[in-house]
Amino acid sequence: MIKKCIGCGSVLQDSHPDEIGYVTDLEKELCERCFKIRHYNHYQTVQKTNQEYQSILLDISKTNDLVLLIVDLFHISPVIEDILSYLKNNPVLLVMTKRDVLPKSIYEKRLLDYMDQYSSSFVDKIMISSNKNYQFDLLYEKIKTYQTSSKVYVVGLTNAGKSTMLNQFMKNYTDFNQCITTSMQPSTTLDTIEIKIDDTLTFIDTPGILDEGNLLNIVPLKMMKKMIPKKEIKPISYQIKGTQYLWVEDICMISVTNNDIIFYISNVLKLNRFYKKKDAGKLKCHHFIVEEKTDLVIPGLGFIKIMKKGTIDVYLDERVKPFIRKSFI
Ligand SMILES: Nc1nc2c(ncn2[C@@H]2O[C@H](COP(=O)(O)OP(=O)(O)O)[C@@H](O)[C@H]2O)c(=O)[nH]1
Ligand SMILES: [Mg+2]
Structure with a gap:
């Protein structure tokens, strides 16, 4: 066997x-x-390919079992559209996790509604924190309401927090002392893992899809540790007059003109403002035009809320793929 x-x-x-x-x-x-x-x-490090993950998603799509789509609130990625494209037959419950890292004051319902742009057919949506054991009883209730068989799949990007959520679930509702390995790095879970909670519920944990343009994939472990927020983020605001240059450590430079901007990044990262341009070396420039309140997302690092119409340049390693989205908070 x-x-x-x-x-x-x-x-x-x-x-x-x-x-x-x-x-x-x-x-x-x-x-x-x-x-x-x-x-x-x-x-x-183990390199997993997204092709392997696609075949797991294909297998799930052949069932009509409930799927929990786990999304890291701090790293909402367009890649979830790719995942959802496989799950047209399955009821999908959206689980937004790591609530503890976003400011307490955010309006949760607005954030959940924001996710409707990815799918209008989530059977339900919930916000949780595995670290703080937040809303797990409600999550369990929702799972019981929407499950179509004893099997419930857990999908999402790698590092979204799938395995951590299942460990918290086992801790709350079972006597098992087994737990799934979790870590800061992508591709910790390598294949599907079945976790039988009781006769009516078995979770199937999956490795997760890799976010290819993510800064976390390329920085050294020491920087990775700084980039991943461990506690509630305190937003940092700047009022920019004329053109100014903001550096996050030495991994990212942003050039902004006459605007108000708010950083949502881990607070242990060094953020420096300069009034003269510093050579960005090998970093590649991405130019964005902003029409309304917009988030500039730097996958792996966080996001910067841009309050006014204007242009913004962001300099990053060429493997990182920043993008803009309608403001999230
Ligand atoms: N702050 C915070 N971190 C979390 C939470 N859930 C998971 N993490 C962290 O996110 C990283 C990835 O978690 P993991 O469960 O291995 O992700 P998976 O790849 O989706 O299974 C780990 O460093 C976890 O400690 C949460 O609710 N809050
Ligand atoms: Mg995992």
């Missing part, structure tokens, strides 16, 4: 130490890689 790692879902094997699922002893439940992530914070 095939035995899977309880931490990441990869098939356990004892013959290839450099490949996924390796264990020295097939009696073990956790692969070496998961063991190292958990006990030593030592992370071995």
